[in-house]
Amino acid sequence: MAYATNCWAVLADPTRRTIFERLIEHPSAVSELARGLPVSRPAVSQHLKVLKDAGLVIDRPAGKQRIYQVDPEGLAAFRAELDRFWSKTLATYKTVVEQPT
């Protein structure tokens, strides 16, 4: 389902990444998200569609509204993708990258 490889591009857009981070904090409806962003509501809808196609969020109807929330499964897939990336890197740059943050 979740094409974790594409998550790089999906999360590259700042607006979309902000939306995703807000959904991490708590599930939200579309208008609620749009209210805190400098873009229109349809723009938020389209970003949510991209996030949904990537398997990063799921949605459920709630009366007039539609609640979006992070999909733990897709999130885990992306985490795995990033882990592969870093494990390759660590083999060469272990000492530097593992420094305390």
Add this chain to the structure above:
Amino acid sequence: MAYATNCWAVLADPTRRTIFERLIEHPSAVSELARGLPVSRPAVSQHLKVLKDAGLVIDRPAGKQRIYQVDPEGLAAFRAELDRFWSKTLATYKTVVEQPT
């Protein structure tokens, strides 16, 4: 120096990510990279410029050639950026995301 915030967009492009991963394995000249990629040599040069501006790679002249390699410092900065992202996520989705890969 390194704007780690932009690394999301920098590594979003598959070609650029491939270049970066090859540089992780070993430093390379431009033509050497281009030889193993489906794009032209100038395209590789432009990707390398983006990676360099982001602080992810450094270059040094070597006769006629120009050797590019990963900048450990920029890499650590990006690692820190991703760590911030995940630490936020883990607060909510700890159990799911931390499953063994």
Add this chain to the structure above:
DNA sequence: GTAACGCGTAAATGATGGCTTACGCGACCA
């Protein structure tokens, strides 16, 4: 029923970005 609300989607637009070709510059070699 009818009005208002929340949402998704189509269409149009402007901007961004990756790619190629063409060119010019410095470094090596005969």
Add this chain to the structure above:
DNA sequence: TGGTCGCGTAAGCCATCATTTACGCGTTAC
């Protein structure tokens, strides 16, 4: 001193994409 090689960069093209406005559909409230 020519000629070749490796590279960066400018110019232009084309695709992608983020965004807005306009519209239509389902849901709730009166």
